[in-house]
Amino acid sequence: MAAVRLRKAFRYPEDSDEDREELDEEEQEQLIEQLQRQNDARNAQYHIIFTSIPLISTIAFLPSVFSASSLMEWLLSLLGLSSLLATAYTMRLSPLHPDRKGKKAITAENERLARLQSAILFGNGAVCLLLAVAYFLVGTGSTYTIRPVLYLIPGAMLAAILLARDTMLSVDLSALKDLQYRYKGA
Template sequence: MAATRLRRTFHYPADSEDEDAVEEGMDEQDQATLLSTLSTQDTSSTRLYTQLLLALPLIPALLYLPRLSSLSTCTSSILSIISLLASAYTLYYLPLPPVRIRVTNVSSSSSDGKERREGKGKSTSKRRSMARTATGFSSAAPRHETPPVPYISDETTALLRTYIVPFNATLCVASALHELWQARDWSQGVMIGGGYIPGFVMGVVMWARRELRVVDLGELERLRYRSKGT
């Protein structure tokens, strides 16, 4: 007697089935665990990359120290060291506020979920989209804690937070203008003792400072409590 083989036709799951599986498969504890894991991983990776990038301003600052013994290079080396230390201070002690996640077009009503499961109203089903938007210091923005600065008073820390970036930019411009006035080759300007190094380091630090912003998961947390209330 020939055996019969039952075959099931393979089909790709629809988007609505994936959304229903996520909504029905994650309870409150799973959501809280997921948010906590994402926040911890993002904070630890940001701290790691920040510490690694500190080598960019600190190593050239150490290489400038032997140039302090010569009168011809002492003044320019002191200004370069101050600029590099200011870049390191800005990178580590003055991180930018967290990036806020904005959740738009969220539909979590049970009637919409029922229509998606029944295959009706495909044209009216809404998709979730997340957009990372940078927020400044405003009343709606979350409180952002900066690392404490040792051996410096709160008044001095506030002054550094306000003026260290424009002061460093002024030093970089002055160093670059001095390099142009000397009319040396470009290759000498980007070596230790060159006038372009402070500006280059500050540019990289300011770019990395923007990219290494932690993610604020407060909007997702509020969305979780809102869905819990409904």
């Protein structure tokens, strides 16, 4: 005999209110605090990792800085080294939390620091572009002791750091805090 199959009627997820438990105000606060702690810990880990990656990458340029075969190779290697150090500096000084409007007092020192950081970022981008152009001009048949493909490392590191920094700052739990009191007493 064929097996008997019982079918259940389809229900939309919002129709099943009896399965959902509401959180009271204290549970909401605890959950938001737990999520904030997890986010802070993860951001701190990523901050350390993405600061150390450009610092480790400087090893690729150190031999050619100390034993360059020409002045041009020495200069390009020094630019690559300084670009990687600036990238690590950019990641190190980036904030771990998103800037909440109106929460941070604007001082002259903060404004100067922000201008310095944007100038370093702009200069670093220009150096990365110069190194990419040098890679295409030098070519693979050069007599340099450094491989020209290494000139692309600073630009790749800068792009990765900027992407990681924006991703870290995109997580903002303040929207959860705003929703928390809408359902107060639930």
